[in-house]
Amino acid sequence: xxxxxxxxxxxxxxxxxPGDVEKWQxxxxxxxxxxxxxxxxEIRTPIIEREELFAKGTGESTDIVQKEMYAFTDKxxxxxxxxxxxxxxxxxxxxxxxxxxxxxxxxxxxxxxxxRYERPQKGRYRQFHQLDVEVFGMENPAVDAEVIDLAWTLxxxxxxxxxxxxxxxxxxPACRPVFQAALLAALGDNLGRLCGDCQRRSxxxxxxxxxxxxxxxxxxxxxxxxxxxxxxEPCATHFVGVKTHLDAIGIAWRQSHRLVRGLDYYVRxxxxxxxxxLGAQNALLGGGRYDGLVKQLGGxxxxxxxxxxxxxxxxxxxPESAPVAPPAPAFVVAIGDEGRAAxxxxxxxxxxxxxxxxxxxxxxxxxxxxxxxDRLATRVTLIVGGDELARGEVTLRDMATGEQRAIARESVVxxxxxxx
Ligand code: AMP
Numbered sequence: 001x002x003x004x005x006x007x008x009x010x011x012x013x014x015x016x017x018p019g020d021v022e023k024w025q026x027x028x029x030x031x032x033x034x035x036x037x038x039x040x041x042e043i044r045t046p047i048i049e050r051e052e053l054f055a056k057g058t059g060e061s062t063d064i065v066q067k068e069m070y071a072f073t074d075k076x077x078x079x080x081x082x083x084x085x086x087x088x089x090x091x092x093x094x095x096x097x098x099x100x101x102x103x104x105x106x107x108x109x110x111x112x113x114x115x116r117y118e119r120p121q122k123g124r125y126r127q128f129h130q131l132d133v134e135v136f137g138m139e140n141p142a143v144d145a146e147v148i149d150l151a152w153t154l155x156x157x158x159x160x161x162x163x164x165x166x167x168x169x170x171x172x173p174a175c176r177p178v179f180q181a182a183l184l185a186a187l188g189d190n191l192g193r194l195c196g197d198c199q200r201r202s203x204x205x206x207x208x209x210x211x212x213x214x215x216x217x218x219x220x221x222x223x224x225x226x227x228x229x230x231x232x233e234p235c236a237t238h239f240v241g242v243k244t245h246l247d248a249i250g251i252a253w254r255q256s257h258r259l260v261r262g263l264d265y266y267v268r269x270x271x272x273x274x275x276x277x278l279g280a281q282n283a284l285l286g287g288g289r290y291d292g293l294v295k296q297l298g299g300x301x302x303x304x305x306x307x308x309x310x311x312x313x314x315x316x317x318x319p320e321s322a323p324v325a326p327p328a329p330a331f332v333v334a335i336g337d338e339g340r341a342a343x344x345x346x347x348x349x350x351x352x353x354x355x356x357x358x359x360x361x362x363x364x365x366x367x368x369x370x371x372x373x374d375r376l377a378t379r380v381t382l383i384v385g386g387d388e389l390a391r392g393e394v395t396l397r398d399m400a401t402g403e404q405r406a407i408a409r410e411s412v413v414x415x416x417x418x419x420x
Pocket of ligand 1: 087115118123124125126127128129130281284285286287308309310311312313
């Protein structure tokens with residue numbers, strides 16, 4: 001008889017199994033602790049939103065909106081989509097709940113899955129996860145520097161070596177049109193020699209020609225003007241301020257005129273942290289300032305800045321030495337039926353006291369139980385039964401030293417806590 005065919009997971013999605021999930025928990029823990037140390041509070045928004053939120057927020061001209069959204073009509077006839085990024089949702093929530101007034105200078109973070117219909121490869125998936133960090137209502141370049149500091153600190157706290165911070169300024173609605181005009185003028189007749197995507201970008205968002213990866217286009221792109229040479233006075237001063245603050249806290253940066261980022265809402269500062277050993281998908285995180293976005297989505301005239309870090313990429317870039325494993329549990333070995341009954345109570349008592357403890361629930365011999373303790377790499381084994389049980393004692397074995405001693409039943413919790 002043929003076996004029932006298995007139903008495969010959707011391309012570009014992944015199960016995160018025990019053995020890997022500990023790395024995820026570690027990255028999430030460090031991310032959460034870092035954000036909270038910098039004064040950010042968590043916010044959780046739905047993973048499904050109205051399609052127009054991203055058309056308006058992320059931008060009609062972006063690859064995300066044009067090609068990558070998991071958008072569909074729901075049973076009520078509404079156009080909805082799985083979120084491809086977090087920022088528009090954060091802005092929507094900020095406006096909808098009047099946080100503009102409740103938290104005029106809001107520092108928010110969120111973590112969760114995002115969905116983009118991209119071509120899957122190492123470091124690029126269709127369901128992936130981001131840590132998203134946003135600050136609303138603050139314009140000072142010190143804020144840009146603090147956000148970048150948090151991003152950089154997160155990467156270094158995780159022990160990811162050889163990372164590089166890249167920054168740029170893309171100007172504002174006052175100076176960008178001048179730069180765009182200069183860009184198109186410099187392109188001139190060469191525009192026709194660029195790839196189809198670039199030709200399309202030249203009409204919708206010419207800056208994004210700098211995103212092009214097509215090798216044949218590069219000699220032409222290398223000769224184009226740079227946004228930093230066209231900044232208006234306030235944007236130029238802001239950018240100098242950001243760099244001065246970064247220098248003051250000793251965070252090294254490299255300026256790249258090509259860092260325009262794939263989203264439409266950025267103004268002034270853009271930044272990325274690049275990692276080694278990730279191959280083509282080497283951006284660990286990216287972000288920037290988006291001062292016009294809150295207003296554009298129906299809120300007040302509030303500044304905004306943030307970044308998103310790819311959790312898959314942080315997990316991939318973790319060093320071998322990262323302390324990801326949770327402490328091994330205490331293991332309780334039972335001798336005979338009487339021992340099993342007493343062991344069961346002891347395991348529960350340890351757990352109630354906040355300690356990880358396990359025992360073999362199937363009735364098995366002492367040798368089999370000891371083997372299981374070895375497999376768990378347990379630090380401490382407690383042997384319950386026999387004469388010790390009658391005397392109100394338990395045998396405690398320190399698995400690191402092999403030392404074994406009898407201790408009073410009532411001091412077990414303290415003794416285990418001291419060892420773990
Ligand atoms: P973005 O939202 O495109 O600015 O991306 C921010 C970060 O999210 C990137 O630097 C990556 O670390 C991560 N990221 C973006 N797209 C993907 C994807 N398809 N798969 C995995 N990680 C991604």
